[in-house]
Amino acid sequence: xxxxxxxxxxxxxxxxxxxxxxxxxxxxxxxxxxxxxxxxxxxxxxxxxxxxxxxxxxxxxxxxxxxxxxxxxxxxxxxxxxxxxxxxxxxxxxxxxxxxxxxxxxxxxxxxxxxxxxxxxxxxxxxxxxxxxxxxxxxxxxxxxxxxxxxxxxxxxxxxxxxxxxxxxxxxxxxxxxxxxxxxxxxxxxxxxxxxxxxxxxxxxxxxxxxxxxxxxxxxxxxxxxxxxxxxxxxxxxxxxxxxxxxxxxxxxxxxx
Amino acid sequence: xxxxxxxxxxxxxxxxxxxxxxxxxxxxxxxxxxxxxxxxxxxxxxxxxxxxxxxxxxxxxxxxxxxxxxxxxxxxxxxxxxxxxxxxxxxxxxxxxxxxxxxxxxxxxxxxxxxxxxxxxxxxxxxxxxxxxxxxxxxxxxxxxxxxxxxxxxxxxxxxxxxxxxxxxxxxxxxxxxxxxxxxxxxxxxxxxxxxxxxxxxxxxxxxxxxxxxxxxxxxxxxxxxxxxxxxxxxxxxxxxxxxxxxxxxxxxxxxxxxxxxxxxxxxxxxxxxxxxxxxxxxxxx
Numbered sequence: 168x169x170x171x172x173x174x175x176x177x178x179x180x181x182x183x184x185x186x187x188x189x190x191x192x193x194x195x196x197x198x199x200x201x202x203x204x205x206x207x208x209x210x211x212x213x214x215x216x217x218x219x220x221x222x223x224x225x226x227x228x229x230x231x232x233x234x235x236x237x238x239x240x241x242x243x244x245x246x247x248x249x250x251x252x253x254x255x256x257x258x259x260x261x262x263x264x265x266x267x268x269x270x271x272x273x274x275x276x277x278x279x280x281x282x283x284x285x286x287x288x289x290x291x292x293x294x295x296x297x298x299x300x301x302x303x304x305x306x307x308x309x310x311x312x313x314x315x316x317x318x319x320x321x322x323x324x325x326x327x328x329x330x331x332x333x334x335x336x337x338x339x340x341x342x343x344x345x346x347x348x349x350x351x352x353x354x355x356x357x358x359x360x361x362x363x364x365x366x367x368x369x370x371x372x373x374x375x376x377x378x379x380x381x382x383x384x385x386x387x388x389x390x391x392x393x394x395x396x397x398x399x400x401x402x403x404x405x406x407x408x409x410x411x412x413x414x415x416x417x418x419x420x421x422x423x424x
Numbered sequence: 425x426x427x428x429x430x431x432x433x434x435x436x437x438x439x440x441x442x443x444x445x446x447x448x449x450x451x452x453x454x455x456x457x458x459x460x461x462x463x464x465x466x467x468x469x470x471x472x473x474x475x476x477x478x479x480x481x482x483x484x485x486x487x488x489x490x491x492x493x494x495x496x497x498x499x500x501x502x503x504x505x506x507x508x509x510x511x512x513x514x515x516x517x518x519x520x521x522x523x524x525x526x527x528x529x530x531x532x533x534x535x536x537x538x539x540x541x542x543x544x545x546x547x548x549x550x551x552x553x554x555x556x557x558x559x560x561x562x563x564x565x566x567x568x569x570x571x572x573x574x575x576x577x578x579x580x581x582x583x584x585x586x587x588x589x590x591x592x593x594x595x596x597x598x599x600x601x602x603x604x605x606x607x608x609x610x611x612x613x614x615x616x617x618x619x620x621x622x623x624x625x626x627x628x629x630x631x632x633x634x635x636x637x638x639x640x641x642x643x644x645x646x647x648x649x650x651x652x653x654x655x656x657x658x659x660x661x662x663x664x665x666x667x668x669x670x671x672x673x674x675x676x677x678x679x680x681x682x683x684x685x686x687x688x689x690x691x692x693x694x695x696x697x698x699x700x701x702x703x704x705x706x707x708x709x710x
Contacts, residue, residue: 195502218528219450219603231666232501233476234451234603236659247604247636248450248475249532257529257548280525285558291513293499293506296476300529300549329552341552342573420666 171401173354174313176373178204178409179401181265181311181352190214191263192256192301195233197311198265200412201352203229207408216261218297220246229416237419252297256304264305266298266328267312270320273366273387275310275330275348275358277302278323285325295327302328307346314353314384321386331365338365355381357398361390371396426596426640428624431695434645435461438616443583444471446535446614447480449656450605451501451664455588456480457652457698458620460690462586463487473582475531475606476501479655479672482508483690485521486682494524494580496531503669507676517679525559530577535606537579538613550575585614588653589638590660591628592621596640599628602659604636611638620649622661622702651698662702 181201185191187210193202195217203226206213214223219234223243230238239245246255255261268277269292279298283289302308308330312318330348332338338347351358351367355376358367368390369381374397382389401409429437439445439462447455459480462470471492472481478500484490486508498509512521526534533545546565556562565576587607589600598619600607611617619638624646628637640646655668675685689697 219452219605221603231503231669232451232664234605235664235666236452236602236657239452239602239659245603247608248528248606249536249609252529252532253536253547280554285554288514291498291505291510294495294497294525295527295553295555296497297528299527299551299553299555300547303551304548326552326554332552338552343551420670 171406173373175406175409176398176401177311177313177352177354179405180357180373180398181309182208182405184309184350184352185210185213185263187212189263190216190261191265192216192218192261192305194266194298195230197267199229200409201311202265203412204405204409207412208405216255218248218251220248220251222246222255227415228419229412231420252300256297256300259304259306261304262306264301264308266301266308266310268310268327270318270323271310271312271351272320272323274332274334275351275360275367276323276326276332277310277328277330278325280325280327282324298328302330302347303343303345305345308348309350309352310348311352314355314381316384316386319385319387331360334365335363355384366390368392369395371398373398374400426643426646428594428596429645429647431457431461431620431647431649432465434618434647435465438584438618438644439465439467440583441467442469444473445584445586446473446580446582446610447586448474448605448607448610449588449653450476450603452603452605452657452659453588453600453607453653454478454480454656455586455620455652456654456656457649457695458586458588458618459484460693461695463489463686463690473580475528477509478506479669482506482676483686485509485512486518486676487686488518490521491519492522492524494526496526496528500669500672503673507673508682511679524561525555526562526577527555530562530575532606534577534580535609535613538581539609542579544576544578546574546576548574580610580613582610582614583616585610585617587611587617588620588658590622590658592619592624592646593628594624594626596643596646597628598638598643598646599631600636600638608636608638611642616644617642618645618647619643620647620652622650622652622658624648649695649698651700651702652695654698654701665701
């Protein structure tokens with residue numbers, strides 16, 4: 168087994184969650200790396216959509232922004248942004264939305280807006296972008312986030328986009344018909360919602376990770392499934408493809424004017 | 425009716441203190457040169473609308489041009505915070521900045537409604553989150569046919585839209601290719617508009633029958649500013665300068681380094697300074 172970093176395990180575990188016939192709305196950063204790794208390994212036909220309007224894009228390097236020219240040049244077509252949000256996202260044509268966030272709670276509600284009070288924030292974060300409607304319009308949601316007590320919190324400072332709201336059937340009672348977060352992939356574990364309570368529950372620990380480690384990096388008492396699996400370690404091919412992708416990306420992004 | 429203008433004429437004529445302004449561009453074709461001209465002309469009290477305020481809005485905010493921001497995602501994509509935006513929101517420097525915050529879907533719908541001459545945009549969104557609690561303009565309406573509850577927000581009707589495009593012909597018809605963002609909607613939603621372009625040509629090139637063209641009679645000013653989107657990009661002309669976006673993080677982090685950069689690169693320069701970026705990239709490609 169090759170040496171690898173926890174973030175590499177996270178990206179690889181996230182990539183594995185995607186299927187070859189998925190149509191996926193891709194967030195920038197970690198989700199973008201996972202989605203493209205999936206496309207370059209087990210899911211060559213996956214349709215990747217970025218909110219800049221690029222449909223079925225196949226970037227050779229990871230975009231730094233959501234609208235890099237690379238995405239447009241390798242896309243089947245590029246539609247205007249209002250059409251992207253109206254026909255494609257709101258029109259329920261997207262199976263999986265892949266999100267990250269700054270803060271998450273046990274029901275996988277996300278905060279990307281502020282740390283501290285809204286009117287007097289300690290940290291003003293970028294804001295919701297596409298997330299509020301991605302979270303409710305995509306068939307299901309995958310979330311990728313590295314764990315830590317400051318990001319995995321008992322109570323969000325602001326709910327930018329909903330997950331399972333207050334658990335149970337509270338999401339459905341808002342009139343939302345989509346599934347919401349079905350997978351949360353971290354650098355330590357894989358979480359899935361409990362079928363009843365909808366609390367995100369550890370179903371798989373990455374190799375070498377202990378329950379205590381997961382708890383120490385989570386701001387609420389963590390639930391573990393009756394059967395907790397061990398995530399299969401990265402294969403040599405997964406690591407090779409991911410590292411080549413990052414190396415290509417770093418070279419492309421550091422080219423000066 | 426489009427007039428071929430210089431950049432300083434166009435901004436002097438179209439942009440006034442206190443105006444509501446949309447300098448749009450979704451990563452692509454961001455009108456940096458036009459934004460710099462607004463800074464040089466010292467406009468004040470602007471309401472800035474933009475889905476993705478990035479470096480040029482960081483600059484306008486840090487130079488004290490704006491008092492209000494209507495937006496859905498304010499950051500340096502893939503890099504981190506906009507430090508000048510954060511300083512204004514967190515510390516009121518150089519002045520307080522009022523926020524009207526939306527989601528992307530809401531903003532895109534509001535531009536489309538503005539272009540369509542409607543008073544408001546209606547869409548399925550803002551379900552369950554906190555944004556409606558901090559933005560009084562987010563309302564709900566009931567569909568008269570199905571009874572479904574939907575989100576409604578006012579249409580965007582800016583005083584001025586400012587965009588950058590690849591090319592215009594001598595009459596001022598503007599052609600846009602690549603990531604389109606909401607530029608067409610922003611121009612059609614606005615009372616006045618300024619379009620900077622990479623080049624003005626005798627005739628628009630051979631194109632798809634469905635090419636995106638803004639007719640000359642929807643635009644007030646067309647200005648040739650080669651390289652005018654730098655460090656954003658112009659598809660077919662030059663690539664996004666991702667290295668500069670990363671560098672901006674250091675430049676804008678502290679007030680003094682920011683002000684020094686603005687003095688040297690904006691206040692003491694003109695739009696012709698942008699031409700080097702397109703030339704350099706072309707030379708590198710040859």
